[in-house]
Amino acid sequence: MAELELIARARRHASATALVSAAGSLSYAELLGRSAGAAAHLLDGKTDLAGARIALLLAPDAEFVVAQWAVWRAGGTCVPLSLQATAAEWDHVLRDARVTKVITSDSLTGRIRELCDSLGIGMLRTGFASGVLPEVAESRPGTLLYTSGTTSRPKGVVITHANVAAQVRSLVEAWDWSASDRIPLFLPLHHIHGLTNVLACALWSGATVEMLGDFDADRVLERVATGAYTLFMAVPTIYVKLVAKFDAAPAAVSAPWAHAFGELRLMVSGSAALPASLHARWEALTGQRLLERYGMTEIGMALSNPLQGERRPGSVGLPLPGVDVRLMDDDGQVIEAESQPGEIQVRGPGVFRDYFGREAESAASFDGSWFRTGDVAVIERGYYRIMGRRSVDIIKSGGYKLSALEIEAAILEHPAIAECAVVGLPDDTWGEAVAAVVVPRAGQQVPALPELRDWCRDRLSPYKLPRRLDIVAALPRNAMGKVTKPQVVKMLGEPAAPGRR
Ligand code: MLC
Ligand code: AMP
Secondary structure (H helix, E strand, O other): OOOOHHHHHHHHOOOOEEEEEOOEEEEHHHHHHHHHHHHHHHHOOOOOOOOOEEEEEOOOOHHHHHHHHHHHHOOOEEEEOOOOOOHHHHHHHHHHOOOOEEEEOOOOHHHHHHHHHHHOOEEEOOOOOOOOOOOOOOOOEEEEEEEOOOOOOOEEEEEEHHHHHHHHHHHHHHHOOOOOOEEEEOOOOOOHHHHHHHHHHHHHHOOEEEEOOOOOHHHHHHHHHOOOOOEEEEOHHHHHHHHHHHHHOOHHHHHHHHHHHHHOOEEEEOOOOOOHHHHHHHHHHHOOOOEEEEEEOOOEEEEEOOOOOOOOOOOOEEEOOOOEEEEEOOOOOEOOOOOOOEEEEEEOOOOOOEEOOOHHHHHHOEEOOEEEEEEEEEEEOOEEEEEEEOOOOEEEEOOEEEEHHHHHHHHOOOOOEEEEEEEEEEEOOOEEEEEEEEEEOOOOOOOOHHHHHHHHOOOOOHHHOOOEEEEOOOOOEOOOOOEOHHHHHHHOOOOOOOOOO
């Protein structure tokens, strides 16, 4: 029977350890066996889930992977939910994706039961049954990931099995993944950094993933110091947090960390700009020269500094294998010359299929077969360097992409607030920090920042909450009456340079 390549490859590593988590470890054979049983349980007598969207609300441990593979092997589309989302945010995803079932665990079920009941969506645990599994073509959708963009509500990015396979093949080749690799996973599993670059690449290669749960710097340092890993992948904010640990520790404590990091065969940074100063600091502390790469939910990874060769600070390197990249100027001309900024456009088998149920937006995001990323870059001495983003309404905070419009819409529900503009301000820890500038309603008192954050907690995930609040008499607007965000940033006394500093 033809089966998904990821599954077929796992059979070759049957006795190797695939996953290690608090609950113990799982070999590839066990992962295959458990996910087959869970797939049959999900099918419940049907022959194929035929792309039905099944959401996962599960902690990032082996159970998550069993459920993910089960959905795939039963012919379904996996929709991983953020564990930090509010009910309102889940509500959007469950409705937009037309989710039919949510797989969850005993400890999480209480958080989503009411919502599922109100939407008529069934909840289930990863079970076990026996039965015949369908053949699933690589061209079928396997994953639906929700990503914020220039629209207020997140959009569902439809990723086929073939897309993931192409993304993974490219990274396995570029970064030389092998069955002897061991990598810690502490990134969330509703985004591609954790899901594809760490988990899928490792399982494709027969490597071992140690699932550590949410990022905990002390735990990560403790495990790294034992020499447990060969590879390490993180967002810049995590490197900032690790540097802070080095700074706070006496030399006798940090020396084994430094030595162990120095021994890893590769450390990667991505999902947001890695400041050159942080690149230098990390190398000074550990001897490791971080490899920075650039990617996006819609395309997987596109650009990377080389494994062998110059890893240039402040740069994202060159197109990855199998990925075509071009820069396009505002007049629709492809830029060939160095040092001229243009929008990054990407083409290749890793590029997503479409935004779920959004034909017009899907069409508008492509120029023929080229996906328009909205990111602006230049080529300098042969390497791409990210300059920023076209949209002022996208904020990258700690590696999460946030929509300023979504945050504004939530804040505008506050009865004391008449107008609101949300911008990202440069921030040493988060890359960009969310700042809200508001105009009060006549005669109303806008709450202070802590109270406003608390008020927003029912509406927004904690990482979307504003970290700064300014109350003004009026927002700067252009002749059309549109708020001019660069002016807002200036009002706050910050240089306007979102994305890359
Ligand atoms: C946590 N907080 C954040 C935040 N993460 N605030 C802003 N931005 C963030 N990213 C909030 C917490 O809710 C808490 O608020 C307070 O900050 C302190 O939290 P913390 O304990 O210090 O932070 P921590 O929980 O350790 O999280 C930091 C982090 C996390 C960096 C580990 O943000 C993270 O996992 N980021 C990675 C996201 C990711 O995987 N992105 C990849 C997208 S894919 P309070 O109010 O509770 O005190 C992509 C494509 C590509 O981008 O190229 O890879
Ligand atoms: P997401 O939509 O969450 O997948 O985030 C993708 C976005 O993250 C890209 O469009 C970029 O804006 C940003 N990004 C990813 N990697 C880098 C990087 N190395 N440098 C700067 N920005 C990056």
